[in-house]
Amino acid sequence: MDTKKVAFYTLGCKLNFSETSTIARSFKDEGFNRVEFSETADIYVINTCSVTENADKRFKTIVKQAQKTNEEAFVIAVGCYAQLKPEELAAVDGVDLVLGATEKFKITDYLNDLSKNDHGEIHSCEIKEADFYVGSYSIGDRTRAFLKVQDGCDYKCTYCTIPLARGISRSDTLTNVLQNAKEISERDIKEIVLTGVNIGDYGKGEFGNKKHEHTFFELVQALDKVEGIERLRISSIEPNLLKNETIDFVAGSKAFVPHFHIPLQSGSNELLKLMRRRYMKELYVDRVARIKKAMPHACIGVDVIVGFPGETDELFLETYNFLNELNISYLHVFTYSERENTVAAKMNGVVPKNVRSKRSKMLRGLSVKKRRAFYESQLGSIRNVLFEGENKEGYIQGFTENYVKVKAPWHPDLVNTIQEVELTKIDKDGLVRFDFIKEAVIQ
Missing domain, CATH: 2.40.50 (OB fold (Dihydrolipoamide Acetyltransferase, E2P))
Known part of the structure; x- marks a missing residue:
């Protein structure tokens, strides 16, 4: 019997990459041979994202790409978009199976029949049932590994669908994380990037247990002791959850690197309140100053959203000027797009799309300038x-x-x-x- 071949395509974040790797290993355990997405495979698995409008559109293109390579192949959609809009994905021509947030980790259980379907079959839970944790890490794809330590989010930001797609905040056990880190280190991978939806909230147990078994700081301290890891990188952490003790520990650590990625979203307190963020811009200024005092050479990346409802020219310029004056290294700019079932989608003060695009270009230009200035500051070091x-x-x-x-x-x-x-x-x-x-x- 021929060994069946499976290929994977990942849209979105580092967390998705770590989960794709874990899903791929479950196929390997079942005797499948993993091939590149551009190669002929029996099964194509697409791990979807729903953070931006673009990710939704790209899904159809990727399905077409798979069909072009092998029109008889079985196409499976998993991930955030598959949880939020399973019917929409199932209706895409060529899609055979759609798996939601909990089902994606049991993917091989659904492969009894690989016949093409006229319409995609859906197995998707109610998101409140996504109350268990599946640890993941990516290896073999890159020089670094993405290690998932946390999933889901209890925050209620008005623009965000992630709680609807991934459920409540829950974490891996410290024992499990350390075991995964040890496995990664044994494969001669030099760098581990910690990833999750809201990693600063690390420590909440399963089944909606709000109590923290361990804190994020305790996680950082424990990982720093794992032998064989040259570098540890904190991917993205909320400013209100990045505590002084963590910053000071990273400053003195040999393994943790001086690089922080801290979502801001807006430099206007008025908009931060509308977004239901859990801090004001003054706290952000304080976090940047604390990092730069402890590690003057630290790199600081910033997430920012442009075109949020109610963002007038004045409020946008407030954000632009705030970021221009801040000692940061680069920006990830997201153009706001309306997402179904979010509070922001019903808000007044909708910003025209051409204005969103113009503001986005301005901030991307600022990012180029910031990165250049940061690189120049490092010359000679x-x-x-x-x-x-x-x-x-x-x-x-x-x-x-x-x-x-x-x-x-x-x-x-x-x-x-x-x-x-x-x-x-x-x-x-x-x-x-x-x-x-x-x-x-x-x-």
Whole structure:
């Protein structure tokens, strides 16, 4: 009997990548052979995202791509969009099976019959039933691993569908996280990125238990002791949950790197209240100042939403000026898009789409300027670079511990190694060139 082949496509966040890897391992355990998405497979699994309008649209394109490669293949949709709008996905031509938030981790249980269906079959729970935790981590895809430590969210931000797609906040046990980290370290993976929906809320148990068994700070302390991990990176953490003790610990840690990604969403307190965020901009200023005092060379990334209902020209400029003056390193800019079943979708003061687009461009321009200024501030410094595995037009790329992206002429011996370098100049493409500190880096 031929070994069945399965291919995966992941849309969205680091958390989705870690879960795709876990789902892929369950296929491997059942005797499937994993192939690239561009190759012919018997089953194509698409892990969906619902954060932006674009992710919704891209899904149909990816299904078409799978069908073009093998029109007889069985196509499965999982992930956030599959939980929120299973009927919509099931109706897409070529989709055979749609699995919701709890079902995606039992995916191989649904593979008794791989015949093509006229209409996608749906197995999707009520989101309140998504009250158990499945640990995940990604390996084999990259130089770094994404380690999931938490899922779901108890926050009620008015623009967000994630609580509807992923359920309540719940966490992995500390024992489990440490075991997963140990498994990753044994595979010669140099960097672990902690991921989740709201990782600063780490410690809440299963079944809606609001009590924290452990805190995020305790998680950080415990992971720092795991042997064999060169780097640990905190992916994205809410400003109100990033405590002084964590910042100070990272500043003194050998494993945790000086890089924080902290969602802001708006530099206007008026809009932060409409968004139901759990802080005002003054707290954000305080967090940035605390990080920079403890680690002047730290990289700080910011999430920001433009075009939220009620965002007048004045309020947008308030955000722009706030970010311009803030000592941050880059922005992730999200253009607001209306999501069904959210409070914001019914709000007054809708911003026209062309205005949203214009504001988005302005902030993306500011991000380029901020990143350039941060890179310039790092020239002349000595940093450690973890090199990635891809040959990009004759160059190898990598990141310093504080997230400066560098490039060097391609050499396979550099892949997945950490090298000490001096940052020397910024190339035309915005990446940084360097000199090796030690002569015999490449044998």
